[in-house]
Amino acid sequence: MILELRNVTKRFPGHPAVDGVSLAIEKGTFFSLLGPSGCGKTTTLRLVAGFEQADSGDVLLNGRRINELRPYHRNVSTVFQNYALFPHLTVRGNVEFGLRRKHAAEIDSLVRDVLELVQLTGKESRMPAEISGGERQRVALARSLVLAPDVLLLDEPLSALDPNLRKQMRSELKSLQRRVGVTFLFVTHDQEEALSLSDRMAVMNRGRIEQTGSPQEIYLRPSTRFVAGFLGAMNWYNGAGIRPESTRISREAPDNGARSLPAIVCSAVFLGNCFHIETRLAGGETILSEVLRSGEVFHPGDEVHVWWQAADELLFPHESP
Amino acid sequence: MTRLRAIFLAPAALVMGALFLAPLAIVAAYSLLTRGAYGGLSTPWTLENWARLADPIYGVILLRTVAISAVSTLLCLVLGFPLALFISRSGSRKNVYLNLVILPFWTSFLIRTYAWMFLLRDTGLINTALLALGVIHQPLPLLYNDGAVILGLVYANLPFMVLPLYATLERLDKSVLEAAADLGAKPWAELTRVTVPLSMPGILAGSILVFIPCLGAFLTPDLLGGGKSIMIGNVVQNQFTTARDWPFGAALSLALMAVVMLLLAAVVRRKGAALL
Numbered sequence: 064m065i066l067e068l069r070n071v072t073k074r075f076p077g078h079p080a081v082d083g084v085s086l087a088i089e090k091g092t093f094f095s096l097l098g099p100s101g102c103g104k105t106t107t108l109r110l111v112a113g114f115e116q117a118d119s120g121d122v123l124l125n126g127r128r129i130n131e132l133r134p135y136h137r138n139v140s141t142v143f144q145n146y147a148l149f150p151h152l153t154v155r156g157n158v159e160f161g162l163r164r165k166h167a168a169e170i171d172s173l174v175r176d177v178l179e180l181v182q183l184t185g186k187e188s189r190m191p192a193e194i195s196g197g198e199r200q201r202v203a204l205a206r207s208l209v210l211a212p213d214v215l216l217l218d219e220p221l222s223a224l225d226p227n228l229r230k231q232m233r234s235e236l237k238s239l240q241r242r243v244g245v246t247f248l249f250v251t252h253d254q255e256e257a258l259s260l261s262d263r264m265a266v267m268n269r270g271r272i273e274q275t276g277s278p279q280e281i282y283l284r285p286s287t288r289f290v291a292g293f294l295g296a297m298n299w300y301n302g303a304g305i306r307p308e309s310t311r312i313s314r315e316a317p318d319n320g321a322r323s324l325p326a327i328v329c330s331a332v333f334l335g336n337c338f339h340i341e342t343r344l345a346g347g348e349t350i351l352s353e354v355l356r357s358g359e360v361f362h363p364g365d366e367v368h369v370w371w372q373a374a375d376e377l378l379f380p381h382e383s384p
Numbered sequence: 385m386t387r388l389r390a391i392f393l394a395p396a397a398l399v400m401g402a403l404f405l406a407p408l409a410i411v412a413a414y415s416l417l418t419r420g421a422y423g424g425l426s427t428p429w430t431l432e433n434w435a436r437l438a439d440p441i442y443g444v445i446l447l448r449t450v451a452i453s454a455v456s457t458l459l460c461l462v463l464g465f466p467l468a469l470f471i472s473r474s475g476s477r478k479n480v481y482l483n484l485v486i487l488p489f490w491t492s493f494l495i496r497t498y499a500w501m502f503l504l505r506d507t508g509l510i511n512t513a514l515l516a517l518g519v520i521h522q523p524l525p526l527l528y529n530d531g532a533v534i535l536g537l538v539y540a541n542l543p544f545m546v547l548p549l550y551a552t553l554e555r556l557d558k559s560v561l562e563a564a565a566d567l568g569a570k571p572w573a574e575l576t577r578v579t580v581p582l583s584m585p586g587i588l589a590g591s592i593l594v595f596i597p598c599l600g601a602f603l604t605p606d607l608l609g610g611g612k613s614i615m616i617g618n619v620v621q622n623q624f625t626t627a628r629d630w631p632f633g634a635a636l637s638l639a640l641m642a643v644v645m646l647l648l649a650a651v652v653r654r655k656g657a658a659l660l
Contacts, residue, residue: 112562113565113566133565134562134566135567141566147562147563148563149563150560151582161567163573
């Protein structure tokens with residue numbers, strides 16, 4: 064394990080921000096910490112970076128306890144949410160900031176290589192204020208990657224970008240991580256980002272880790288109601304969770320043994336590749352269904368049957384609904 | 385819109401015109417008149433007052449003044465920067481410390497300067513205490529020299545350095561400082577490579593706010609320098625008081641103003657208009 068957290072707790076006045084968190088991240092993994100704002104994911108990242116000190120528990124880098132090490136003695140590097148570039152230094156000045164101890168020729172070649180890696184060749188002498196948001200992010204990546212950190216810590220690095228650029232940078236980030244092979248610890252509140260980028264991920268809530276696993280495991284077999292509700296849309300019926308894409312709608316009740324309930328269509332929204340149809344059950348619960356475009360067309364007020372296979376129900380027997 | 389702007393600007397423009405430009409014009413006119421037989425002013429109009437500025441003695445005094453002011457400004461910066469940094473990182477106690485910095489302004493500057501004389505003179509508190517303790521056998525010459533003048537100028541102007549520095553340091557993006565540490569900069573490197581360069585606007589503003597009053601100071605060199613450490617402000621003051629030579633005093637003060645503006649223009653040109 065390149066990075067390990069063992070029962071780490073960090074209290075801020077009034078509340079525990081990180082409450083007994085344990086994590087183990089394998090070398091070369093793209094690992095995401097996903098959770099709503101205030102769940103402790105950024106504090107967890109800052110504990111690894113050394114900007115915060117744990118009240119209890121251990122932070123281990125390469126098997127060595129680093130709890131007391133100052134940030135400048137830890138071989139991890141952070142890409143900040145706002146990039147935190149040095150506004151008084153050029154692109155090159157930012158990238159070589161951490162390379163002071165080396166020979167000039169070595170610095171030159173390292174800077175050249177990393178700028179090529181992030182496709183910023185030719186922008187060496189620009190100031191941060193003179194380049195675009197996407198370029199600023201790549202400078203932030205470059206100045207950290209050039210130090211060859213054991214773990215690269217990314218604090219919501221895509222959230223400052225506009226939506227189109229965000230999707231493009233998302234795929235660039237993933238391919239960059241594959242190429243350099245550096246372990247990424249990526250903090251985000253965006254479930255789509257976490258699902259699409261991660262090799263493994265952990266979902267956090269109220270300072271605790273709710274579940275750790277691969278994106279598929281977490282999406283298909285959420286271990287708590289919180290995880291089930293936070294990742295993707297979820298219907299709740301009698302304490303069971305059913306994904307919208309697991310439900311079906313038909314005019315007649317099916318006779319295939321599925322769980323079937325009479326319902327009235329509230330709304331039908333066309334999304335291009337599918338319809339989102341909301342129905343109301345006799346008990347007043349609403350169910351969202353994702354149905355294919357090629358199927359039957361439904362309109363608000365239609366009397367229908369909503370059904371799903373019992374096997375698609377997600378159950379949380381250890382939690383009260 | 386432009387009319388509304390004019391209405392709002394008019395009062396300030398009138399005040400500046402009446403209280404700044406008009407007196408300046410009067411001083412300029414004085415500098416071209418002749419000294420009256422018993423002081424005051426009389427005709428004819430003349431350029432003689434300006435010609436007298438060519439006397440090397442004034443150049444020497446001006447250079448001395450610039451040197452003393454520069455040393456005082458530098459000392460204010462060296463003392464003020466750590467203080468401003470400390471205050472900007474003091475969390476909820478910031479306001480207490482800021483008020484302490486401003487506190488001396490609540491008493492008269494003259495009284496505070498006399499207090500320094502009471503401390504520094506041969507029979508003052510410091511010398512008396514050191515003599516009583518047997519540390520020294522002769523009083524130390526603490527008063528009536530350049531050192532005392534610089535001490536007084538630093539003491540008087542330190543708040544004007546601390547306040548703009550504090551304002552800049554307070555606004556620094558904390559994550560940029562964290563990034564420096566994250567990239568391996570130890571505290572001293574973080575200070576010299578990031579904090580100081582980023583607080584340049586505050587350093588320049590504070591230096592200008594300290595340097596200019598130092599150039600024009602006359603009370604501090606008069607009382608703490610005791611006439612032995614003369615600055616250009618004393619010369620100007622003398623023309624208007626004991627020497628009763630208003631026209632020459634007017635020419636001197638305008639020349640001093642021109643020097644200040646040239647220095648300022650040089651700084652603004654180099655560092656851009658952002659600082660003012």
